Amino acid sequence: MSSSSSSSRTTPTTTFVASSDVSSVVSSSLAGLASFGPHQLHHRLEKNVVVSTPLKKEDGRLLQRRKQRVAVVSGGGSGHEPAMSGFTGPGFLSAAACGDVFASPSVEQIGSAIDAVLEENEDIDGIALVVMNYTGDVVNFSVARDRARKAYPKSRLKHIEVFAFDDDCSIPEEGRGKGGARGLCGTLLCLKATCAAASAGEDFHAVRKVAERFRKNTKTYGFSLGRCDVPGQKKQEDVEVPNGMVELGLGIHNEPGFETVPFESASKTIEIALDAIERALEFGDMKAKRSSESGGGGGIVGKVDEMLGLDGETKMNIGLLKPIELCLVVNGLGGTSNLELGLLAHLAMQSLEKRGGKVCTITHAMCGNFMTSLNMRGASLTVSVLDENDGALLDAPCEVNAWPRCINLSSTTNTSILQEQPQTDVVSTVLPDDPAKDETTKEEEEEEHRKQEEEQTTSKSKRNQKNASLRSPKVTVTEKEAEALEAAIQLSCATILSMRDELTRLDAIAGDGDCGDTLAAGALAILEDSVGYIYKHPDVVCDQLANSCARSMGGTSGVLYEVFFRAAGNTLDDTESDFDEDVYEDYMDDSFEFREALARGIYAIRKHGKATIGDRTMLDALMPVLGKWGLLMNDDLKEQCDRIAKAAKDGAEETRTMTANAGRASYVNKDKLKELNVPDPGAFAVAAWIRASCEEVTRVLAKKDIQPNERHLSFMNRIDPNFKGDRDDHDAVPPEERLGEFDDAPVSDDDLPDDQKITFKIL
Numbered sequence: 001m002s003s004s005s006s007s008s009r010t011t012p013t014t015t016f017v018a019s020s021d022v023s024s025v026v027s028s029s030l031a032g033l034a035s036f037g038p039h040q041l042h043h044r045l046e047k048n049v050v051v052s053t054p055l056k057k058e059d060g061r062l063l064q065r066r067k068q069r070v071a072v073v074s075g076g077g078s079g080h081e082p083a084m085s086g087f088t089g090p091g092f093l094s095a096a097a098c099g100d101v102f103a104s105p106s107v108e109q110i111g112s113a114i115d116a117v118l119e120e121n122e123d124i125d126g127i128a129l130v131v132m133n134y135t136g137d138v139v140n141f142s143v144a145r146d147r148a149r150k151a152y153p154k155s156r157l158k159h160i161e162v163f164a165f166d167d168d169c170s171i172p173e174e175g176r177g178k179g180g181a182r183g184l185c186g187t188l189l190c191l192k193a194t195c196a197a198a199s200a201g202e203d204f205h206a207v208r209k210v211a212e213r214f215r216k217n218t219k220t221y222g223f224s225l226g227r228c229d230v231p232g233q234k235k236q237e238d239v240e241v242p243n244g245m246v247e248l249g250l251g252i253h254n255e256p257g258f259e260t261v262p263f264e265s266a267s268k269t270i271e272i273a274l275d276a277i278e279r280a281l282e283f284g285d286m287k288a289k290r291s292s293e294s295g296g297g298g299g300i301v302g303k304v305d306e307m308l309g310l311d312g313e314t315k316m317n318i319g320l321l322k323p324i325e326l327c328l329v330v331n332g333l334g335g336t337s338n339l340e341l342g343l344l345a346h347l348a349m350q351s352l353e354k355r356g357g358k359v360c361t362i363t364h365a366m367c368g369n370f371m372t373s374l375n376m377r378g379a380s381l382t383v384s385v386l387d388e389n390d391g392a393l394l395d396a397p398c399e400v401n402a403w404p405r406c407i408n409l410s411s412t413t414n415t416s417i418l419q420e421q422p423q424t425d426v427v428s429t430v431l432p433d434d435p436a437k438d439e440t441t442k443e444e445e446e447e448e449h450r451k452q453e454e455e456q457t458t459s460k461s462k463r464n465q466k467n468a469s470l471r472s473p474k475v476t477v478t479e480k481e482a483e484a485l486e487a488a489i490q491l492s493c494a495t496i497l498s499m500r501d502e503l504t505r506l507d508a509i510a511g512d513g514d515c516g517d518t519l520a521a522g523a524l525a526i527l528e529d530s531v532g533y534i535y536k537h538p539d540v541v542c543d544q545l546a547n548s549c550a551r552s553m554g555g556t557s558g559v560l561y562e563v564f565f566r567a568a569g570n571t572l573d574d575t576e577s578d579f580d581e582d583v584y585e586d587y588m589d590d591s592f593e594f595r596e597a598l599a600r601g602i603y604a605i606r607k608h609g610k611a612t613i614g615d616r617t618m619l620d621a622l623m624p625v626l627g628k629w630g631l632l633m634n635d636d637l638k639e640q641c642d643r644i645a646k647a648a649k650d651g652a653e654e655t656r657t658m659t660a661n662a663g664r665a666s667y668v669n670k671d672k673l674k675e676l677n678v679p680d681p682g683a684f685a686v687a688a689w690i691r692a693s694c695e696e697v698t699r700v701l702a703k704k705d706i707q708p709n710e711r712h713l714s715f716m717n718r719i720d721p722n723f724k725g726d727r728d729d730h731d732a733v734p735p736e737e738r739l740g741e742f743d744d745a746p747v748s749d750d751d752l753p754d755d756q757k758i759t760f761k762i763l
Contacts, residue, residue, distance in 0.1 A: 017231035082402035091398025103555035104136030110144035126159035132183025136556035169280035170249030177666025196396035224378025253512030329382035334372035473537035492689035525552030542569030567604035611662035618682035641694035
């Protein structure tokens, strides 16, 4: 046998996405979706945003039966198809912003989706941003919401809110981090119902009420026999599910489950999942309450019930009392065959009917691949208690292929709902011929083709259009200092690119495996854009770094780095912000502008990421730097840089034994994560680029001895111009007592005033 055959057998190809196609697979996939869709969709170039386009009359007015005032927009990382792009269309989502594989969409993408919805329908004055409860999605959508509020007057956009759906019940409440429970397949039921309410012309508050009801009444539990194959990433064998085992409490981003147990049978696994769902929904209490209901309570009706011996169960048997209605969803994670899904569906239906007895009835059910994790060999069960008119909202017609034609178990035909109601004018099963297209001349077609090619070839310059509106510089450094800043940025980016595989490996163990790709994309974008950076003005460079991160990085890291650089730039040019200086007054003074910029950047990360030191995040490498920076005034620049780099490295190393309270790692079993003894990849990356920056600053600026009383204007340190060198009193204090409080007194959100604590409103 040839060596090539042997090699191909040991390293099998598990995905059709070649390494050369990784960067474009999301865009290409969305283009395919849009071109094959039965309704009008358009795919925004470079933004990876899918928008539902309603049909219009010749005069430009919308063709629709009811005026829709509220649009529902969602999104998330790719790899979960058909969610969320496949649920975009009339009767369902107005738009979906799609990030890279397992990475949340950027603020820029979400903003593009919001803009598109408002452009397409002038009647829309409210937008509900309904997302799964993952840190990256919540933070990116929240920042996009805040920017939309500033961009649009109240007369155009009255309401825009973020609703984070958290239906995962696999992890005990005491085992969850600050982010709370994850969002899983149950989110789709919430989306379907809210979109139906919005399409029916309900106002924003009514749509919000539907979302809140489904959030309270829906729970999901996931399980898997193995991990998925992420395009462009090597298989991490050390985190694979062992043969004969099943991973319980699984998310949809390839992160480890909460617990791995021996696989006994499909029936046993179903029972484990439904046990957890039953506890989370407080099923027993719900059934007991419904069984004890007499219908009338007190008064004459209650007396009649008592005289006739009519208890709750009897009244349900004769149709006087409505049983609890349930919706069951059996969802495949992408690699489970339809045969196996059918088995799981049968077992789940039997078990749920037995648990519900005569008090509950399953009125709606779905089985298929609705929210996947690429090709993962797993599934999830979702149970939703239907209240009020929830069943009717799930039955409302929509024109998206991903949603089953009929999920109502009492329906006799697949088309009865659509036949009873007139076809909505917004929907067109076959795209109508465009008369204008027939009149298009060959020259016009060639001109259109030329414009498209020009748009693609000039995409890089378009991505940097924000540079035209950069802030006016307020800070100017010397030519040598500008050289040091440039060198630090370039070596930092090169370092991150060299660490890509290692960061991916670490994140596959403790998260979803996208950290390496996300940070590498940001580093590459910064290197591409850095030729236009204005290094003599560090405040402007902060803006440019933020812009590079915003246009290239998805996920939690992307938005946190963007707000970090944006807040630092605001500090340097004295722009007003919501930063509370009292929180960091012990770490700042007027002569340390750059250190203050770091403090404000850290504050921005804490504000949006809901984390602090000790939570096993990037902050564990950043905050110790703030505590060590510039406090030992008699040190020369090299000693300062060495101390800063060591503080970041030590902070990252300490994350090996920390309990994860934020980010995807917070969903991994706490004890198991500590046993693996791996550092947080975000903190590991921060320590690496800080080390690289310090090396370049030292190389460029520390060629001469820097005297303690000499004013040094490097961007890594600024010494008080009034300092005269008389610091014997300072030197008499032991070094360990001169260090910042961040080293031994972690700051908690509980220490902040109420108006500074991080909260996410439910719509």
